[in-house]
Amino acid sequence: MLRTGGYAAMRGVGLRSGMRWTAMMPVHMTNELHNLAEVSVTAVLGxxxxxxxxxxxxxxxxxxxxxxVDRFVTIQEGVEVGNGVVLRRGSCVYEGTRIGSETSVFENALLGNIPQDKKYRGEPTRTEIGQNSTVREGAxxxxxxxxxxGVTKVGSNVLVMSGVYIGHDCTVGDECVIGNRTSLAGHCELQKGATVGGHxxxxxxxxxxxxxxxxxRSYLQRDVIPHTLVSGTPARLRGLNIRRLRKTMDRRDxxxxxxxxxxxxxRxxxxxxxSLSSGSAENITSFAGRAEALMKAMPxxxxxxxxxxxxxxxxxxIYPSRIGAYSEIRK
Known part of the structure; x- marks a missing residue:
């Protein structure tokens, strides 16, 4: 029976009947396997x-x-799980998945399952999750x-809230937050520090x-410019992400x-x-052109x-692939 003062209790995981636990677990570092758990003889446990x-x-x-590893958890063949990871009840980690150290995976989350894509034919592809990230219930x-x-990536220090869906080949950068019930279709990219509101x-x-x-509750059909705020259905550009910038910038900047x-x-x-060394920006109508002029004018x-x-x-x-979404200034 797990003692209330044991190491697992401190991590918030209840491994119940049939399990013996050493009170000094962090010191002795002995493995404890429930007698109803199935562990392959070729699996390697730290x-x-x-x-x-x-x-x-x-x-x-x-x-x-x-x-x-809590009850009813499945870790499939070849999975790599880092140090200090918590896998809560009912979570499933599919083959080809790697989880970084100190990451927490909550109840009924599915990591690395088969993509919902007609082109997929069972090829050996991967899922990578960074360190100290959190994947909440049912994600x-x-x-x-x-x-x-061939890989879906989630960075370090990421919070994936409950019910989130991250499709195949997505890349989620470090320190991102994805709100409850949000869906990312295939091949999306969240750059470092991006936040997506729920639903x-x-x-x-x-x-x-x-x-x-x-x-x-936004519906995104086009790219989002760094350091900006968008919202709506469809999502529209609202301005700079002032709340985030206030944390790092002084008032003048x-x-x-x-x-x-x-x-x-x-405009x-x-x-x-x-100041521009020559000419004026009045006749420049494209966002990319005015952005380039701003860079030249910066002291x-x-x-x-x-x-x-x-x-x-x-x-x-300025990148050509972005210009289609923001080419002309609306009057």
């Missing part, structure tokens, strides 16, 4: 692993030290397809830029960033201290953070 009743660990699976993360690069839908091959915010945004998207004047003494934010916005617009 020290301090606990496996609950009716759980299965397949052939050639590798489970890192201090990992806690689904599909494996990649050969046509899409949103993102269509295939959409890129959501770094540090951007998508409002709840924030106002400069807002002025730069207005110059590109609202405003150049930010204070910015060299501007702060590194301001340069980074405006450069990421401009870079996103």
């Amino acid at each position: 020290s301090g692993v606990a496996v609950g009743a009716l759980s299965e660990i397949g052939p050639k699976a590798r489970v890192g030290a201090r990992t806690l 689904i993360i599909e494996r990649g397809t050969v046509q899409g690069g 949103s839908t993102v269509v295939q091959r959409v890129t959501i830029g770094a540090e951007s915010m998508v409002g709840a 924030l106002w400069q960033a807002i002025a730069g945004f207005n110059f590109i998207f609202k 405003g004047s150049l930010p204070r201290g910015f 060299p003494q501007s702060s590194h953070l301001l340069k980074m934010v405006l450069f990421q916005i401009a870079e996103f617009l």
Whole structure:
């Protein structure tokens, strides 16, 4: 019987009847396997692993030290699980999946299952999840397809809330947050620090830029510019993601960033201290053209953070693949 002061209790996992636990588990690091658990003889378990009743660990699976596997968990053949991972009741980790250290997977989550794509013919593809991420209840993360690069990636320090669907070949960068019941169709990309509000839908091959915010219940058909806020059905550009920028920028840089945004998207004047060496930007109507003019007008003494934010916005617009969505300024 698990003692209330045991190591698993501290991690919030209840491995119940039939399990003996050493009170000094972090010191002795002995493995505890329930007598109803099935562990392949070719599986490799690190020290301090606990496996609950009716759980299965397949052939050639590798489970890192201090990992806690609750009841009714399935770990298929060849799966790699890092140190200190928690797999809660009913979760399933399919073959070809790798989970980074200190990641928590909650009840009934499915990681690396077969993609819902007609092109998939059973090829050996992968799913990779970074370190210290959280996958909440009922979330689904599909494996990649050969046509899409063969891997679905979720970065480190990511929060995937309950009921989220991440389709095949998606890439989710570090420190992203995906709200409840959000669906990402295949080949989508979330860049570092992006946030998607709950109950949103993102269509295939959409890129959501770094540090951007998508409002709840949004329907995304086109790319989201870094450091901006979009919302609605269909989603529309609302402005800069001010709440996020306030955490890192001082007031002067924030106002400069807002002025730069207005110059590109609202035909405003150049930010204070910015100047073009020749000509005027009045006749430039494309977002990409005005973004390029803003970069040329930026004074060299501007702060590194301001340069980074405006450069990421401009870079996103100047690439030819982005221009179709934001080519002309609406009057």
